[in-house]
Every structure is written in C-alpha cells, then in structure tokens.
Amino acid sequence: MKITLNPDEKVVKIVKEGLKKTGGYCPCRRERTPDNICMCKEFKEQIADPDFEGFCHCMLYFKERNGD
Ligand code: SF4
Numbered sequence: 534m535k536i537t538l539n540p541d542e543k544v545v546k547i548v549k550e551g552l553k554k555t556g557g558y559c560p561c562r563r564e565r566t567p568d569n570i571c572m573c574k575e576f577k578e579q580i581a582d583p584d585f586e587g588f589c590h591c592m593l594y595f596k597e598r599n600g601d
Contacts, residue, residue, distance in 0.1 A: 535597040536580065539588065548593040561591040 538545050551560025552571055559569040568574035576589040579596060586598040 534580070534599055537595050537597065539592050539595055541592075544592050548591045551591075559591060 539548075548560060552558075554560070555565070557570050558565045559571055559573050562569045562573070572580075572594070573590070576594065576596075579585040579587070579589070583598070586596060588595050
C-alpha cells in the first residue's frame with residue numbers, strides 16, 4: 534500500500550491553499566468537525582480498506598493498493 538500526492542501539481546496546489554485557508558479542515562467539505570481535519574476520517578477508512586484504490590475526496594492524495 535502506498536499513499537502519494539496527486540501527480541497533477543495544479544490540484545495539489547489548489548487543495549493545499551484551501552487547507553491553509555481552513556486551518557487544516559478539508560477544503561471540499563462544509564462541516565468543520567474533527568473528522569474533517571486532513572487526513573480526514575473518510576480517507577483514513579479508505580486507507581484501512583484493503584479493497585480501496587483511488588483518490589481521497591479532494592484528490593490531494595492517491596492510495597495505491599498492493600498488487601495481489
Ligand atoms: S485526505 Fe483528502 S479528502 Fe480528506 S481532508 Fe485531506 S484533502 Fe480532504
């Protein structure tokens with residue numbers, strides 16, 4: 534399992550700027566709850582899910598599944 538940044542630097546820049554503005558809360562969610570502090574609960578659960586491969590909701594991170 535590997536977590537990498539989106540290879541699209543433009544997306545990374547936009548999401549990181551958003552995170553700076555929110556003070557660490559997910560920029561693509563309205564609720565400022567502890568679950569939405571980056572890395573958010575949803576992405577942590579996706580990381581823990583052996584079947585999940587893909588981007589986090591904001592597309593900042595990509596989770597690569599192990600080849601099996
Ligand atoms: S992991 Fe992705 S979706 Fe979750 S808070 Fe961070 S940028 Fe947003």
